[in-house]
Amino acid sequence: xxxxxxxxxxxxxxxxxxxxxxxxxxxxxxxxxxxxxxxxxxxxxxxxxxxxxxxxxxxxxxxxxxxxxxxxxxxxxxxxxxxxxxxxxxxxxxxxxxxxxxxxxxxxxxxxxxxxxxxxxxxxxx
Numbered sequence: 001x002x003x004x005x006x007x008x009x010x011x012x013x014x015x016x017x018x019x020x021x022x023x024x025x026x027x028x029x030x031x032x033x034x035x036x037x038x039x040x041x042x043x044x045x046x047x048x049x050x051x052x053x054x055x056x057x058x059x060x061x062x063x064x065x066x067x068x069x070x071x072x073x074x075x076x077x078x079x080x081x082x083x084x085x086x087x088x089x090x091x092x093x094x095x096x097x098x099x100x101x102x103x104x105x106x107x108x109x110x111x112x113x114x115x116x117x118x119x120x121x122x123x124x125x126x
Contacts, residue, residue: 006118007032009111012097013104017115019123026085028077028119030093030112037094039068042075044082044089058082058089070094077116084120 002021009015015032031037042062049057058079064071070093078091095108 004119004122006115006122008114008118009107013107013111015095015108015111015115017119019119025088026081027090028081028092030074030077030091030115031095032111033095033097033108035094035096035098037096038065038092039070039094039096040064040074041090041092042071042078044075044078044091046082046086046088056083056086068094073112077112080116081120085123 004019004021005017006019007014007016009032012034013032015030016036018029020027040062042060044058044060046056046058049055060075060078060082062071062075074091074093077093078089081091082089095112097104097108100108
């Protein structure tokens with residue numbers, strides 16, 4: 001079993017990622033901010049694209065804890081990783097900053113994107 005741990009940012013903008021590779025499947029946990037938690041979980045399953053061009057794609061299901069806003073993020077990341085790696089992927093996430101401002105959300109989203117890119121590079125040796 002392989003585990004990859006990464007983090008990006010500092011202080012209240014630090015976001016952490018732990019990826020566990022169990023067999024051919026993967027489970028990714030993203031957490032950070034001032035109050036790490038589980039806000040949403042997505043499960044993605046690979047499939048062939050509906051375009052008919054033979055490319056890989058994925059389908060996902062999401063469970064979101066009431067009042068949390070991580071659902072779209074975990075779905076997007078799970079679909080991306082599942083279609084790229086052609087395996088079942090779970091992504092759970094919980095990132096909270098009290099009284100967050102719009103510019104702070106941009107910083108957090110940038111850090112999350114960097115984490116996912118770093119993970120994909122570590123797995124693909126780029």
